Amino acid sequence: MASIPDKHKEEAPRKLGFGIIVVSSSKYRLLKEKMQIDDVSGKLAISLLEKNGHKVNFYAIVPDSKLYILNAVSEALLSKDVDVVLTIGGTGLSATDITVETLKPIFDKEVEGFGDIFRNMSFKEIGAASYMSRATAGLVEGKIIYCLPGSPQAVEMAVKKLILPEVGHLVYIARRDLR
Numbered sequence: 001m002a003s004i005p006d007k008h009k010e011e012a013p014r015k016l017g018f019g020i021i022v023v024s025s026s027k028y029r030l031l032k033e034k035m036q037i038d039d040v041s042g043k044l045a046i047s048l049l050e051k052n053g054h055k056v057n058f059y060a061i062v063p064d065s066k067l068y069i070l071n072a073v074s075e076a077l078l079s080k081d082v083d084v085v086l087t088i089g090g091t092g093l094s095a096t097d098i099t100v101e102t103l104k105p106i107f108d109k110e111v112e113g114f115g116d117i118f119r120n121m122s123f124k125e126i127g128a129a130s131y132m133s134r135a136t137a138g139l140v141e142g143k144i145i146y147c148l149p150g151s152p153q154a155v156e157m158a159v160k161k162l163i164l165p166e167v168g169h170l171v172y173i174a175r176r177d178l179r
Contacts, residue, residue: 019076107138
């Protein structure tokens with residue numbers, strides 16, 4: 001007999017539309033000055049998602065600013081082609097790291113376990129510094145937001161080991177009662 005999570009996964013969408021929002025004042029400044037931007041983490045996320053059959057339908061680089069972050073996330077969430085938003089950057093403890101404070105208030109529900117498991121997995125790789133990450137995830141009107149650190153290693157671990165294995169299941173749960 002199949003378990004309830006197995007039944008959910010059977011009914012879950014297999015191909016999702018993603019939005020990638022890189023939160024970085026320095027990258028944004030380069031973008032505005034029409035300079036070359038080396039967005040390693042954003043490109044890595046796009047590559048990993050597309051290799052797994054998903055499509056990236058929204059991409060933006062924004063500064064560490066509440067209004068820019070909210071604007072980009074709102075635009076992505078309002079798109080019919082975006083099911084999941086990944087923000088990359090702004091999850092640390094410096095004064096300019098405001099992604100989490102900006103987005104938590106719009107969550108209908110926070111997915112606390114994502115951040116807990118992310119920090120646990122990070123601890124195994126980087127040790128005690130892992131507790132300084134405030135990575136989190138939340139549900140907003142049937143869509144998912146993941147707030148990831150900006151390092152390529154963090155993005156790779158989160159996407160490969162946490163997001164890809166469960167994102168369809170999470171979208172299914174988030175939308176199940178909205179029908």
